[in-house]
Amino acid sequence: MGMTMIEKLLARKAALPLVQAGDTVVVDVDMCVLIDLQFATTWVQPLKIADPDRVTVVMDHAVPAPSLKDATGGTHARAFVKAFGIERFYDVGRHGICHEVIAENGLARPGEVLACTDSHTCAAGAYNTAARGLGPVEMYAILCTGSTWFQVAPTVRYELTGRLPEHVSGKDVFLHIAATWGDATNQNLEYGGPGLASVPMNDRRTIATQGAEVSADFSTFGVDDVLRSFLAERGVTGFEAADADDDATYLDVRAVDLDDLEPYVARPGTVSKNGVPVSQIERRRLDQAFIGSCANGQLEDLRIAAEILDGRQVAPGVRLLVTPASQQVYREAMRAGYLQSLADAGAVVTNSTCGACFGYHMGVLGPGEVCLTSSTRNFTGRMGSTEAEIFMASPATVAASAVAGYITDPRSLT
Amino acid sequence: MSPAVEPITGRAWVFGDSLNTDAMYPAHAMKLDLAEAAKHVFYQVRPGWTDLVQPGDIVVAGKNFGVGSSRPVANLFQHLGVAALIAEEFNSLFLRNAINAGLPALTVPGATTFFSDGDTATLDVTTGRYANESTGVEERTAPLPDLVLDIIGNGGVLPMLARAGYLPEAVAGLLLNGAVTISATSAA
Known part of the structure; x- marks a missing residue:
């Protein structure tokens, strides 16, 4: 009986010959990634942890600290990594959105299990890793015990x-x-x-x-040649890929x-059964356009946006925000001239953070405003007012739309 | 072995499909302490609900309940005194947050038609039995796995960690006496 990729991976990790949908498995977690918010509210430093070499701490959601609460979280995080000798600590200045930091530093390895406090941890599935977001309490438990369970x-x-x-x-x-x-x-x-x-x-x-x-x-x-060369460039070797069986169910x-x-573009509220090709959407004027987040603040996203915006201007009445996914992306985008092109076009290039994507700090939307975002969620109220509308599209579409002033097919500009 | 999870009976509050975590724990509430944050649960879909819900009440929702972030919404429900969650379908991250907080949660097919707002609902996560005391109808669904029942029976993972010696004694003592709950605000 065959297994899918994830079933194969979890079976191997749980030391079981076969894992199928419906099973509950207990597995060791190879990498436990904690984010700044984990430390910001009622943090209690544990007496012992499973393995400091399997812990990474990333400052991302609220950096540089926009509030006293977040500043205190940073203090807790720094004390924690010091106390336990955590070497993988990405503090402000060498930080980035955790999923970008995980990718850049080869922390997600094929065939392994990675857990992180952020819900977009499934990002590392791109590297053939069993990765998912877990709540702060569960992450705390993994930090302590080194293992968790999954219902398949x-x-x-x-x-x-x-x-x-x-x-x-x-x-x-x-x-x-x-x-x-x-x-x-x-x-x-x-x-x-x-x-x-x-x-x-x-x-x-x-x-x-x-x-x-x-x-x-x-x-x-x-795992294919594209991923193999990506991993090789980041020093990831000696992994065991989880391939699907031909007779998987x-x-x-x-x-x-x-x-x-x-x-494509998704209309406000949800991406599920709520999207259309950009060529079919009605003319919607924009107040804000956003390129960033773990999903689309990558170097390639900034390159695409910069090429579209190079020599053009953001339309009057539109605020274009660009947030590189990490400090490394920021530096490389600066070196490559992307940030210059973006800023010359009238974009505000921010420091790397989750910021505007979750409406916590920077780029909050007011009532009645319309935003086109390349970030992760278009839920009502996600980026600020519940009376704001959030459409979602690719960085190319967001860049082209920022120039036009309304939601625009990027193919019409190039 | 953990204490058994007893059946729970309470007033049902019935909500719709795809209620996401931003609708229960918006970003601006993440800046507040738990008591203030809890006042924002369902702030857009049912304004004023947090003034009406009483300790022991049960939240009933439709499909895809809790899609979104890892923010510990379960802590807000517990702060409001919500005794259990029922949904036709849970987002798995949201369900895990409830379990790990020690909040019983059961998947019940057709829950939003089986229960109406204000009905008295009973659920037993150990056996899978659920009943609408107001209509006198009872049904059975799959109970929770033993591993999950063990966590809920222990009051969530933090008391388990306290017993296992991972937490400072003073904090562990408070936790095991039920005097405090530790939570952490998270995440996008």
């Missing part, structure tokens, strides 16, 4: 064929999938097929990240022909 959900496989067309990105693939098939609550998602080779790692991570928006458990990509297998895709 059935798997849906997306079989990709064709090639990604120009100006179409991983965001569009995801928005197309979410618009077509809707929620995947209590399901695992698996991506493969001959088309995958044309999907670069940054786009795979966007797709994996946004599994959270369709309520999926794990999102998992297989899937809840559903769905075909996505990349050749047919065009830029």
